[in-house]
Amino acid sequence: MVGTVVSNKMDKTVVVKVERLVKSKLYHKYIRRRAKFAAHDEGNACQIGDKVVITESRPLSRSKKWRVNKIVEKAV
Numbered sequence: 001m002v003g004t005v006v007s008n009k010m011d012k013t014v015v016v017k018v019e020r021l022v023k024s025k026l027y028h029k030y031i032r033r034r035a036k037f038a039a040h041d042e043g044n045a046c047q048i049g050d051k052v053v054i055t056e057s058r059p060l061s062r063s064k065k066w067r068v069n070k071i072v073e074k075a076v
Helices: none
Strands: 002-007 013-023 030-040 051-056 064-073
Touching: 013 051, 013 064, 030 051
Parallel strands: 030 064
Antiparallel strands: 002 013, 002 051, 013 030, 051 064
Protein backbone atom coordinates (compact mmCIF):
# COMPACT_ATOMS: atom_id res chain seq x y z
CA MET A 1 0.00 0.00 0.00
CA VAL A 2 1.10 3.55 -0.69
CA GLY A 3 0.62 6.26 1.91
CA THR A 4 2.12 9.36 3.48
CA VAL A 5 4.07 9.51 6.74
CA VAL A 6 2.09 11.38 9.40
CA SER A 7 4.35 10.85 12.43
CA ASN A 8 7.94 9.74 13.00
CA LYS A 9 8.33 10.53 16.71
CA MET A 10 8.84 6.90 17.76
CA ASP A 11 12.14 5.05 17.42
CA LYS A 12 12.19 2.87 14.24
CA THR A 13 8.43 3.36 13.81
CA VAL A 14 6.41 5.64 11.55
CA VAL A 15 2.66 6.19 11.27
CA VAL A 16 1.47 6.01 7.65
CA LYS A 17 -1.90 7.33 6.47
CA VAL A 18 -3.34 5.41 3.50
CA GLU A 19 -6.24 6.88 1.51
CA ARG A 20 -8.46 4.95 -0.87
CA LEU A 21 -11.61 5.64 -2.87
CA VAL A 22 -14.70 3.49 -2.24
CA LYS A 23 -17.89 3.71 -4.29
CA SER A 24 -21.05 4.24 -2.22
CA LYS A 25 -23.72 1.63 -2.90
CA LEU A 26 -26.55 4.01 -2.01
CA TYR A 27 -25.44 7.24 -3.67
CA HIS A 28 -23.17 5.82 -6.41
CA LYS A 29 -20.42 8.34 -5.75
CA TYR A 30 -16.88 7.91 -4.53
CA ILE A 31 -16.06 8.41 -0.85
CA ARG A 32 -12.51 8.91 0.42
CA ARG A 33 -11.63 6.40 3.17
CA ARG A 34 -8.43 6.65 5.22
CA ALA A 35 -6.63 4.39 7.67
CA LYS A 36 -3.47 4.80 9.73
CA PHE A 37 -0.89 2.03 10.11
CA ALA A 38 2.17 1.81 12.34
CA ALA A 39 5.07 0.63 10.18
CA HIS A 40 8.61 -0.46 11.01
CA ASP A 41 11.34 1.88 9.69
CA GLU A 42 14.68 0.21 10.41
CA GLY A 43 17.01 3.10 9.61
CA ASN A 44 14.79 6.00 10.79
CA ALA A 45 14.98 7.28 7.20
CA CYS A 46 11.38 8.50 6.82
CA GLN A 47 10.36 12.10 7.50
CA ILE A 48 6.88 13.61 7.85
CA GLY A 49 5.28 14.07 4.43
CA ASP A 50 7.24 11.32 2.65
CA LYS A 51 5.29 9.03 0.33
CA VAL A 52 6.17 5.41 1.18
CA VAL A 53 5.25 1.86 0.17
CA ILE A 54 4.42 -0.43 3.10
CA THR A 55 4.09 -4.21 3.05
CA GLU A 56 2.47 -6.53 5.58
CA SER A 57 4.76 -8.67 7.72
CA ARG A 58 4.73 -10.77 10.86
CA PRO A 59 3.69 -8.93 14.05
CA LEU A 60 6.65 -6.90 15.31
CA SER A 61 4.81 -5.47 18.33
CA ARG A 62 1.24 -4.99 19.52
CA SER A 63 0.46 -2.41 16.86
CA LYS A 64 3.19 -2.90 14.22
CA LYS A 65 2.37 -5.42 11.51
CA TRP A 66 3.75 -3.44 8.53
CA ARG A 67 7.22 -2.58 7.22
CA VAL A 68 8.35 0.35 5.11
CA ASN A 69 9.39 -1.19 1.81
CA LYS A 70 10.71 1.91 0.03
CA ILE A 71 10.41 5.66 -0.02
CA VAL A 72 8.72 6.71 -3.26
CA GLU A 73 8.92 10.49 -2.84
CA LYS A 74 10.69 12.62 -0.23
CA ALA A 75 8.92 15.59 1.35
CA VAL A 76 10.03 19.05 0.28
